[in-house]
Amino acid sequence: MRAHEAGALHAEGYGGPPHWLPWPSDVMELLPQLWPQTVRRDGSGRLEVGGVDVVTIAREFGTAAYVVDEEDFRARARAFREDFAAPFEAVGGVDVYYAGKAFLCSAIARWVADEGLCLDVCSGGELAVAQRAGFPAERIGLHGNNKSLAEIQQALEYGVGRIVVDSFEEIDRIAAVATELGVRAPVMVRVTVGVEAHTHEFIATAHEDQKFGFSLAGGHAAEAVERILAHPQVLDLRGLHSHIGSQIFDTSGFEVSARRLIALHAQVAERHGVHLPEMDLGGGFGIAYTSEHTPLSPRELGEQLADLVRREFKGIGDGAPGTPVPRISIEPGRAIAGPSTFTLYEVGTVKDVDLGHGLKRTYVSVDGGMSDNVRTALYDADYSCTLASRHSDAAPRLARVVGRHCESGDIVVMDEYLPDDIAAGDLIAVPGTGAYCRSLSSQYNHTPRPPVVAVRGGEARVVVRRETVDDLLALDVG
Structure with a gap:
């Protein structure tokens, strides 16, 4: 807080530097x-x-x-790809999606493609930039909480690798467009896992009271899975997705999120006999804007996230029939571009x-x-x-x-x-x-x-x- 109820001039430290600025x-x-x-x-x-x-x-x-x-942008992209690949090799593999919402233009899209990353877009405009840059369609994921029919059609016609579903209405929209185009749409379910990341209110995205995803606590995520599985001819359920927020400096929130996501993954296998091949843990990794910030390196993030995925799957029988470890994906944007x-x-x-x-x-x-x-x-x-x-x-x-x-x-x-x-x-x-x-x-x-x-x-x-x-x-x- 930079204000005081009696006026700004009464606030402690007013006019001086913040505590972290020596x-x-x-x-x-x-x-x-x-x-x-x-x-x-x-x-x-x-x-x-x-x-x-x-x-x-x-x-x-x-x-x-x-x-x-x-060179710095490319080096950071390579670091995420290489430093996550090694620890995840024994877990089931990993894909790194650059979050285009952080910053995207055709040059950036080409750099991301050159460095072997995938690309996450969340609008028809961002997808158009990717198309202009010739980004491989199968390495693109489409996000967004209110995708239009035109955007869904654009994505399916281009052949994107996945569409992250955010509402029940959207399940019906994607199914209808896929039926019209005669294709099978690859989809993931965005799950609101009930984790409140320690970040600004407007960039915390996994607590219950916000616009994104299907609530885990309310049973909506499980219902979304069932509705998608009811359309096997036109919808291909690839896995579960979560994103807990942005500008995050430790992996504790990811641990809770992964545990809850993995529990739903196991539930889908048990109830429906379906082994979902993918799981997305999101992004939101923080960067240093000032001397007070101490972000984790890609190597530290890769090792810690691989360890928690291995640990959480082991808790439900890692490697046992019915609980195979899916291929994990993450979505750094700020941590590369910022x-x-x-x-x-x-x-x-x-x-x-x-x-x-x-x-x-x-x-x-x-x-x-x-x-x-x-x-x-x-x-x-x-x-x-x-x-x-x-x-x-x-x-x-x-x-x-x-x-x-x-x-x-x-x-x-x-x-x-x-x-x-x-x-x-x-x-x-x-x-x-x-x-x-x-x-x-x-x-x-x-x-x-x-x-x-x-x-x-x-x-x-x-x-x-x-x-x-x-x-x-x-x-x-x-």
Whole structure:
């Protein structure tokens, strides 16, 4: 809580740094856990990524801009594939689905395909991007709590590997479209397992009171299985699916979720004689946005999840007839895309505000904001940032980085130490913006969205171009 019932100025610690933000011994230091792997400072203090400095990027592509380290993205994708494959080899195998909702464009889809991952999409638009990139249909899963008939038809005509079913109405819709097309639709049942992940309310997705999936406690998940099995000619039940939330830093929630999902899996085998070949444990693995975050590595996640799957299946007779271990799948999105990207801004104004009671706030305004990163306003998310265009020996100054939009909640970085000589014209880089920033972006205040610039091997190129005012006006037919 950042407020107090008697007013914000009465809140303990108001005007000072949060408890996790220490006074920096070097305000120019880059914490490696926050940045893509090729980021460094050159001799003049400029930030470099993929061998290209940010002043050059700003000059060529403008600001604000999302800058993605292609090698870092690919390396994180490979790490999930390789570090999960080894521990799961003896368990039954594993598939890694990149969650496209984190960020998706045709270039990203091609990188994901190149690195041997599958792809999870949750709309007809995301599926269209995958189709444009030529992503193999059998390695695509379609999500969504309210899929339209057109989206279901699009998915079945393309031949996606699975559709995650979210409602009873959807079972009937998929069956009807599959009948019309003369195909058998591969489906999974999304199960609400009743696990409350320790994360923000809006990104916790497995507790009972939310819109996704079939309730396990209410018997709806078991009923969904029965309804699907009643249409064997057009519906192919591949398995069970769960997702407990996002920005999660330990596997305890997955353990409870897997236990309940495996119990239903065994129940299906016992009651219906059906051995479901797949099980999806979801994603939601956290990343470091600030120094307070300590995420698990893909290797640690792979080993811990494989161990809990092995342990839970052993509890119901691992390897015994009737309880074969299905092939497991996971869905990292943020954990791959998030750290691979930073947003580059130019400072427009620096303003000191007297808060009274001897307190002062420094506001650093940049040429972007909540239209390119709404997470601070939406989720109360914390970010870090650094002076990116030069070196500074100035003392640290606690600052708040804000956007250019006509909203007092337009905050990019709530609290960060920047050099005391920060000034208009400087470049600031905000790490960890590869997930849910471009994908949640808007045209608020009729602000064209920034480009996505990919950097690799000393070369920078646009993979999503900057919107223009002409783009905005082209939609206005009034």
